[in-house]
Amino acid sequence: MTTRKTYDVLAEAFRQEGVDTCFALLGDANMNWATSLAERGARMIYVRHEHNAVSAAMSHARATGAPGVATVTCGPGLTQILTALPAAVRAGIPLVVFAGEAPLKSAWYNQAIDQAPFITATGAAYRALHHPERMPAEIRDAFLQARMENRPVVLGVPFDLQNRDWTGPDTLPAPSRQIMPRVGRMHPAPDDVARAAAMVDGASRIVVMAGRGAVVADAGAACRALAEKTGGLLATTLPARGLFHDDPFSLGIAGGFSTTVARELLAEADLVIAAGTILAHHNADGGKLFPRAAVLQIDTDPRAISQGRLAAQDHIRADARVGVEALTAAITPAEGGRVWRSAPIARAIAETPADMAVFPAPAEGTFDPRDVVAALDAAIPADWECVNSSGHCSFYFAQMPHRPVAHFHTIREFGAIGNGLAYAMGVAAARPGRKVVLFDGDGSLLMNVQELETIRRHKLDIAICVLNDGAYGSEIHKLRSEGISDAGAVFGYPDLGAIARGFGIDGRKVSALDDVAGLVEAFGAGSGPALWDFHVCDKIASPVIRRAHPHGHAGVEQAVPWERFR
Template sequence: MASKATYEMLAEAFRQEGVATCFALLGDANMNWASILGRLGTRMIYLRHEHCAVAAAMAYARKTGEVGVATVTCGPGLTQVMTALPAAVRANLPLVVFAGEAPLKSAWYNQAIDQAPFVTATGAVYRPLHHPPRMLEGVRDAFLEARMTRKPVVLGVPFDLQDLPWNGPALPVPSSELVPQVSPIPPHPADVARAAERIAGARRIVVMAGLGAVASGAGPACRRLAERCDALLATTLPARGLFHDDPFSMGVAGGYASAAARDLLGEADLVIAVGTILAQHNTDGGKLFGRAHVLQLDVAPVAISQGRVAAQSHLRADARLGVEALIEAVTPRPAAWRSAETARLIRETPFDREPAAPEPGLHHPAAVVAALEAALPREWQLVNSSGHCAFYCTHMPSRPQDRFLTIREFGAIGNGISFAIGVAAARPDQTVVLFDGDGSLMMHVQELETIRRHGLNILLCVLNDGAYGSEIHKLRAIGLPDDGAVFGRPDFAAIARGFGLGGACVEELSAIPAMVADFARRGGGAVWDFQISDQVMSPVMRRNHPPGGQPGAHS
């Protein structure tokens, strides 16, 4: 009986880690391994660009809670993922990327490059596997490291070593058997007492939840705490929708906060930040609730977050256990801020108090989003991309957190279609709707073919302003020419049909309900092109880039 090749054993090591889906683009240094992984039962989704493979794995990891897995070839395959990796690092997403390496036996190889510095510069971890007897343990250890640190780990395996006959040890135990089985961290009673005293002395309290609260299942406890201490609710952008059906939820706290949320957060004298790092954008650079004392409740409290003092006091604990301890420790108070008038203010105040009118024949982005919000089924999975139009899509009040994905930590456009593919792979029985800008979609429009080839159920709604939306508004604000950011309006419906998908240019928003019903019956992939005005600025853009501002102003 012929012995197995090393790449076969490496594939078995990945399969043993429970890898159900792998996002791939093949080359010499990974194609044999990937082919075997697919034969072993892993679903292989083959994309058209390496960046998109890793970005799709990011969304898959966020949506499933598992380690996302992607594979690219060595050299140029690896360098193509230098935008996705820092985004995954900053979003705390566990990934394992099988990257391959140039053959060690070659004196010269045209795709050879020192891959480790590229990866480590992004904040990810690079693990070269150059000693065959240790390779299988190296794979296991990479999954363990990704799970424990919640970072991407890139494996470099020279492809001449992959071709060697395997004569090493058997498969090690999988990482799942080595992950420490520990209970959630309860708070210290003295810390709870100090926090309760702080709450007792506050008048206007906001309970703000982040992804740590989502992960620990602290949502219901946050609601009870808010009721007990007459507090309002808010979330960070990634956790948006956690309290979507609560009348005292202000929605997102941060640069994307609604007009009502900005007013109310400005009144707060205490913000209880549950399971969040209190990032710059979450606090709008410290301007959103600058008068409030911030109490951070987290398993790893921080003094400085993204260059600024984030909180003045801390409670170290699992989010759910910490909030539940506060519920028991605080004295109930009568509702005052949580009044009918406050609920009405949240419910009825437009998220943009100064909307500009679009030109004739073009849509206002807020009107497009409102029409889609009313028509899209509540069980469909929504994905919000980056860019100027993302502000409007954030304000869809009926959408819960588990059906709305936002990953924006690196601020890069072009990821939307990859994220939608990742969510579709994670939720194969559900329809996925992507909200994207035209500039973002054009960066990786080739992945429309991936959607068709794999039969993914994705509806892409393109808010098409014929330009890079953020850039034109910034350039115009400081009086510089915008022609470098304006490129016209591609016919996305025709482009979609060219890739074998459905396509429509939506001229009348009243047609959306019938279009949604038809898409629900047909399934598959489609692109709907909404041509919107490039004269409409989002509130966050108007605040940060008023006319006559200076180049380089904070965004």
Template sequence: MIGGAAHVFDVLAAAFRQEDVETCFALMGDANMNFATRLGEAGCRMIYVRHEHCAVAAAMAYARKSRRIGVATVTCGPGLTQLTTALPAAVRAQLPLVVFAGEAPLKAGWYNQAIDQAPIVRATGAAYLSLHLPERMPVAVRNAFLQAKRERRPVVLGVPFDLQNLIWEGEVDLPVPSKALLPQMAPIPPNPEDLARAAAMIDGARRIVVMAGMGAVEAGAGRACRALAARCDALLATTLPARGLFHDDPFSIGIAGGFSSDTARACFAEADLVVAVGCSLASHNSDAGKLWPGAQVLQIDVDPVTVSQGRVAANAHLRADARLGVEMLSEVVSERSSDWRSAALAKRIATAPADASVFSGEPGVHDPRDVVAALDAALPLDWEMVNSSGHCSFYFAQMPGRPQERFLTIREFGAIGNGISFAIGVAAARPGDTIVMFDGDGSLLMHVQELETIRRHGLNILIVVLNDGAYGSEIHKLRAEGLDDGGAVFGRTDLAAIARGFGLGGETVTDLGEIPRLVDGFAETGGAAVWDIPISDKVYSPVIRRAHPNIGGLG
């Protein structure tokens, strides 16, 4: 109950708090500052960022890491339009968010920040709800949380700020919160006939890969996938977001997709069946169909698909909860002796480099593969890893010994510039942990202002940057096409000095042998820092090489 001279923004803040909102990422403006202030006073942890995009991007990582609904708030007009990169990324990653956005005042005959916000938001794939009736607003807030949870996408609430500032008439009875209304549904078991068909498909295959996605992670199906693979002499793999789910299994070939290792690609080329457990079967997951050219795909999912992102993605389906479906499948498939799962293959998986390409060395700069190997050897296993996007992300994904619960990647929209925001979101979700964010120089510089956010909020984040002085993907693609790369080259900015200017630690790492000492020092002091590591711009990833086979530069 809320009484007295409460404003509408007081009631809105109370409605959000009733939804167990513990953290909100915000940038204030006229159309949301009263709401944000009251939300903070009500006990919600407010993380005030320097750019609206970063508020929603941080909420994305918070949602993925905490498995809660991410919450952000921005003002109207330009505050809302800044979200048009983050929102489609959240939609494609199926992340539930609720964003409180102001709207221009209804009573104004003209307002310079007025814009029709709903079509902009809906064009991203997110939902937009205009809240123009104060008496209905608490229920609308509750329903937004229900919608975000059920549809697994962002819901943006647009509230005119003149309505927010009205005095609430009378007492307030907040509606029953969403958690009391969410259906309590048990996991879906498979249909017996579907199960028999799936088992026959597995029994008839010779080379099988059991591939797990985020649906398998969320259903706790990791152990069941391991058991199924062992029973039918199959290898294990994951999608990129689920990487690390089988990090300690000797027959896990790692990531399936564009970031697959040389060994994984060779194994997938032999496969005649891929069992996709809780996978969305996106194009990148199969490297646009080139990763397993001779394999059928059996999808196990509560929402199976045939066509995904313009291609036939699955040939057969088992509709079921990921864990239950795999467990019951293991009971009915025939057990077979080890053939593919050999000691020689296990050794190859454990020792072969992800990318065996040979490049000519350059003085004064590092091969990014050597940087990642040095970091992987030195960074504690219980530190949280955050991988950004861009050319560098292939290399940072190659840490096969890292468990899935300690590694976050969100790349569904392919935008760079998100890494620092994702790190902030993970730090908010795991406040007692040390966060390590891996990024490229071009990506970090897009939102380098958030270094101040990290310092102001006392977040424990180490940022490691591969600095090639350019937009890495673009220079390699331009060179492959025989075009001038000048527009993508801007020189190696002194990122360590910039970090120190924001009050953070800053190191330029010229000797990789110093990394263990630096890690020990950061573990002792905590805080936040940027490590600027110069890398060669002549080394390119297999992703680039496959897309541009005419590219030169191999030594």
């Protein structure tokens, strides 16, 4: 009989944890383990850059609800993932990353580095596995930690120890999912509910705002019932966008990406009930979004200060759904002047453009990005998986209010661009057989353009829609508004369709928006990836940029004052 290697046992431990997909880039410190994992039935997505292994695992975890898994080699392989990990930490995404370590037996090794400080600096956890017989239990504990703490755990396993013959026990410890605490939903204290009910009964302009925690807790219906009983409006954080996609009184996103109407109405609110959200800085637009409102937070981990701001004036510690249900039962129905919702408000929400600014006509051969998004939104089926990347373009792509949260994927924490292709790969792997549409910018795409080859090789069904402004969009608008040269952020319009074709992908430059419906129909009927390059005008700045740099956009006119819907 062939003696089992330690890396075989470690692969078996991962499989016992239910790992069926792993995003990988191989090197000396992980290739034997990764090959063994593949031989045991795990689907391996072999990427072209380590950062994308972890980023893809992030979106895979968000789409499946299980810890994402990635593997990189030691030293430079590990240091390449340091941009992805803080985003996962801040987004509360559980990951387990098998990173390897330099061999302990070597007096000197070229790729050796003290890995733990790099990882812990990102907020992730690091576990050094140096005792072979303890390794299976350490893997189980890493998955347990990732699940319990909702953050990444990186495993450092010296590859000389991995390659030893296995001399430990024949049985593996019980997997983490079997020993996770089996607890029910957290119910609120009656006194907290009574205090909160008094706040609600004293308010007349109420917004019920749901975050990612409300999505996970299945609190959508409860939030709708609370808003209806209070006569108030609904909103979501960006990660929860689309939770109330079919409700006429939903303002959509509350935060920097809020629409014109949402900002006007949120400014009138006197109470915001925030369910399942940490009340992040961008969620309140730094405190400018609802300045008159008291905030009541309903969350299992209520916060006094969140991202440098006073988050809420009062709190209910509870699961989002049962907390909202308890509060709804305790309040009196709104009457008369306490009922905020009305037919004119519903009409304003439905009919007012997200961004009402009027710009000069785009230069010949370019589009207004808002028109591109409108054309895509009209053509793409509602049940396709949509992935929004980061950067200047992401505001426009977020303005698809009728797409349900289950099919719209957004991770924006840490503010890094370049993640779009990886996030789309993670969703495609999590939702096999589904059509995936990525919305990205040219600057973000070109940061990791090599992953087009990964998408083709693994036959991932992804349509990549690029708003190509020939520049780093946020930077050019900021530089111009300050009267500073934009030369360092302008690169011209590369032929992204030709680049995609070079990778074996059906790529094309879109010259007429009337062609969008046909492109979407052909992609839906066929198989394999596609890339659609939309050249957009670099003179059109998003409201996010215009608010941050108002003196640079003083000439922009508003199309129609939304007050006409009052």
